Amino acid sequence: MSQNIVEIRQVDKSFQDNRVLKGINIDIKSGEFLTLLGPSGCGKTTLLRLISGFEEPDCGSILINGKKMHGISPDQRHVNTVFQSYALFPHMTVFENIAFGLRCKRLNEKNVQDKVNCALQMVKLDHLKNRKPHKLSGGQQQRVAIARAVVNEPLVLLLDEPLNALDYGLRKNMQIELKALQRQLGITFVFVTHDQEEALSMSDRVVVMNDGIIEQVGTPRNIYETPRNLYVAKFVGEANIFETVITKFENKFVWAEIEGVSFKLEVDQSFKIGQQVSIVIRPEDMQAWDNTEVDESKRKNMIHAKVEQVIYKGSTVDLILRADGGKRLSATEFFDEEDEDLDFRVGESVWIEWTLGWEVILPHDE
Amino acid sequence: MMSDRIFKRFSVGVLTIWLLVFALLPALLVVCGSLLIQGEDNFFSWHLTIQNYVELFSADYLYVFLRSFYLAGLTVLFCLLLGYPFAYIVARMPAYLKPILMFLIILPFWTSSLIRIYSIIVIISAQGLLNRFLLWLGIIHQPLQLLFTQGAVLIGLVYSLLPFMILPLYANLEKFDWRLIDAARDLGANKFRVLAKIVIPITIPGIIAGIILVLLPAMTMFYIPDILGGAKSLLLGNLIKNQFIEARNWPFGSAISVMLTVIMGFLLLVYWRFTTPRSRKDLV
Numbered sequence: 001m002s003q004n005i006v007e008i009r010q011v012d013k014s015f016q017d018n019r020v021l022k023g024i025n026i027d028i029k030s031g032e033f034l035t036l037l038g039p040s041g042c043g044k045t046t047l048l049r050l051i052s053g054f055e056e057p058d059c060g061s062i063l064i065n066g067k068k069m070h071g072i073s074p075d076q077r078h079v080n081t082v083f084q085s086y087a088l089f090p091h092m093t094v095f096e097n098i099a100f101g102l103r104c105k106r107l108n109e110k111n112v113q114d115k116v117n118c119a120l121q122m123v124k125l126d127h128l129k130n131r132k133p134h135k136l137s138g139g140q141q142q143r144v145a146i147a148r149a150v151v152n153e154p155l156v157l158l159l160d161e162p163l164n165a166l167d168y169g170l171r172k173n174m175q176i177e178l179k180a181l182q183r184q185l186g187i188t189f190v191f192v193t194h195d196q197e198e199a200l201s202m203s204d205r206v207v208v209m210n211d212g213i214i215e216q217v218g219t220p221r222n223i224y225e226t227p228r229n230l231y232v233a234k235f236v237g238e239a240n241i242f243e244t245v246i247t248k249f250e251n252k253f254v255w256a257e258i259e260g261v262s263f264k265l266e267v268d269q270s271f272k273i274g275q276q277v278s279i280v281i282r283p284e285d286m287q288a289w290d291n292t293e294v295d296e297s298k299r300k301n302m303i304h305a306k307v308e309q310v311i312y313k314g315s316t317v318d319l320i321l322r323a324d325g326g327k328r329l330s331a332t333e334f335f336d337e338e339d340e341d342l343d344f345r346v347g348e349s350v351w352i353e354w355t356l357g358w359e360v361i362l363p364h365d366e
Numbered sequence: 367m368m369s370d371r372i373f374k375r376f377s378v379g380v381l382t383i384w385l386l387v388f389a390l391l392p393a394l395l396v397v398c399g400s401l402l403i404q405g406e407d408n409f410f411s412w413h414l415t416i417q418n419y420v421e422l423f424s425a426d427y428l429y430v431f432l433r434s435f436y437l438a439g440l441t442v443l444f445c446l447l448l449g450y451p452f453a454y455i456v457a458r459m460p461a462y463l464k465p466i467l468m469f470l471i472i473l474p475f476w477t478s479s480l481i482r483i484y485s486i487i488v489i490i491s492a493q494g495l496l497n498r499f500l501l502w503l504g505i506i507h508q509p510l511q512l513l514f515t516q517g518a519v520l521i522g523l524v525y526s527l528l529p530f531m532i533l534p535l536y537a538n539l540e541k542f543d544w545r546l547i548d549a550a551r552d553l554g555a556n557k558f559r560v561l562a563k564i565v566i567p568i569t570i571p572g573i574i575a576g577i578i579l580v581l582l583p584a585m586t587m588f589y590i591p592d593i594l595g596g597a598k599s600l601l602l603g604n605l606i607k608n609q610f611i612e613a614r615n616w617p618f619g620s621a622i623s624v625m626l627t628v629i630m631g632f633l634l635l636v637y638w639r640f641t642t643p644r645s646r647k648d649l650v
Contacts, residue, residue, distance in 0.1 A: 052552060074551040087549035091567050100563075101553035152553065 011060035038209035286331035400620035418621035438584035449531035514596035538572025
């Protein structure tokens with residue numbers, strides 16, 4: 001299972017003078033759910049089109065199942081795509097749409113019927129098989145597009161922002177269904193999205209892309225909890241970022257001042273005194289206490305701030321805070337047995353701490 | 367609001383009267399005329415008859431009908447073979463080039479069609495540009511006798527009617543969702559299959575509209591056979607013209623006209639059958 005189904009080696013691609021991909025290297029493992037995550041224009045769709053064969057790399061190579069794909073047209077590649085706008089054939093019924101790929105391969109009609117019916121059942125559309133696509137809802141069209149691709153049993157299924165056109169609730173459902181489908185079929189999925197929440201919740205591995213390069217590859221947890229650089233930290237999830245310098249470094253601990261308070265932080269790499277660093281703390285790792293909840297002795301290890309905005313979200317309360325030094329912070333508070341009463345008022349003075357060790361220290365690039 | 371409504375009523379009213387007076391009334395007159403016989407002094411004599419229609423089915427006239435159909439059919443075929451690739455290529459051009467290319471298609475309309483047909487003579491006559499060019503190339507050793515043949519009429523018809531094929535095809539292809547081609551390629555279709563199973567079926571309404579727009583004029587553009595085909599080439603259009611202008615047999619001319627209208631109605635029926643309300647709307 002751990003064998004590589006797609007290998008991308010030093011791939012470069014330019015359109016006119018615009019270098020869209022710069023020396024991309026990725027191995028996609030057989031059977032995994034890999035997500036290409038990045039803002040629009042980062043090259044993720046281009047990378048997908050290189051795998052499907054609609055574009056050829058300027059240099060570098062792409063191997064699918066160990067075979068070089070150079071010069072092999074899309075119809076000869078054993079990969080299928082679910083397009084962003086579905087691109088269903090408007091003149092064909094649902095059944096004919098799904099059968100199209102099989103008929104291109106000249107399977108006998110009995111086989112086609114069986115496979116299409118099986119795919120229809122899989123996406124729960126058997127009752128609509130004689131409809132034309134324009135008579136279907138967005139979610140149903142989406143399922144047809146997926147069935148049309150997976151019925152061909154591709155080595156890799158490429159999905160180009162397939163959930164974009166769906167509304168929030170449907171989108172959540174389709175995320176779960178897609179993930180379940182991927183497990184059931186065992187097909188390698190390469191999923192493109194700019195939605196970090198979607199990427200984190202569905203993928204086995206996430207590839208964070210920015211401006212034609214890969215910033216980080218890792219499991220969703222890995223990406224979120226230990227971002228390799230500031231770009232990843234900012235793009236994936238919300239983050240409070242503190243710019244500061246290391247004041248002291250002593251066997252596995254550094255001291256740094258954040259918002260006027262000196263913190264002793266555990267590290268597993270070495271730092272120089274005076275080195276510039278960014279310290280990243282996720283809002284949900286920040287805890288806010290009001291004046292009555294913390295006494296003087298604790299306060300000296302906390303950052304003092306004022307509440308600027310309280311956003312009630314049901315299961316959480318998001319706080320927008322202003323530290324004494326003027327920095328804007330955000331903190332997400334959960335209702336739990338420790339803190340049932342999240343009754344923050346705008347203008348209220350609060351004390352902020354976080355679980356030491358949950359911060360990420362990113363040295364500045366030289 | 368008030369003036370809006372008045373304007374609406376006024377314009378709809380003018381249009382209705384216009385159509386009644388200049389379209390429906392003449393059409394009715396032609397239908398009525400076709401049921402009368404030729405008079406001694408005036409155009410019509412008040413004798414109700416279907417003789418004109420019976421006469422239409424005589425071997426001579428059927429032959430003209432068939433030949434007209436044959437030539438019009440060939441015209442449609444060539445227009446389609448030339449127009450479809452052209453419309454397809456233009457539709458795939460970058461957006462800034464499309465209006466320029468379509469402008470070039472429409473540009474010849476600024477010259478009288480009669481003059482354009484006469485200019486074809488200059489090109490295809492025995493001493494014309496085409497023959498001289500082919501002789502110079504050494505492809506032929508004797509000038510081709512093109513002028514005053516059916517071939518010349520065909521060239522004239524295709525030349526004149528090609529834009530009427532291109533325009534509806536282009537309107538259709540311009541709205542074509544090119545991502546469907548990617549989808550079909552992705553599913554394993556080669557280029558030929560993409561064309562046969564995706565592009566052509568989806569542009570059928572444009573193809574039928576183009577066929578209708580070319581087929582009918584091709585049977586009735588009498589001046590093209592007159593100029594390019596000499597006296598030999600008698601088409602439906604010539605027949606009607608001759609009946610009205612030379613033979614002065616208006617009732618019979620009317621009957622032929624009605625027959626043409628019936629054929630056109632039949633073609634529209636076919637168009638209606640092969641298209642859905644959606645695709646018809648896409649076309650305009």
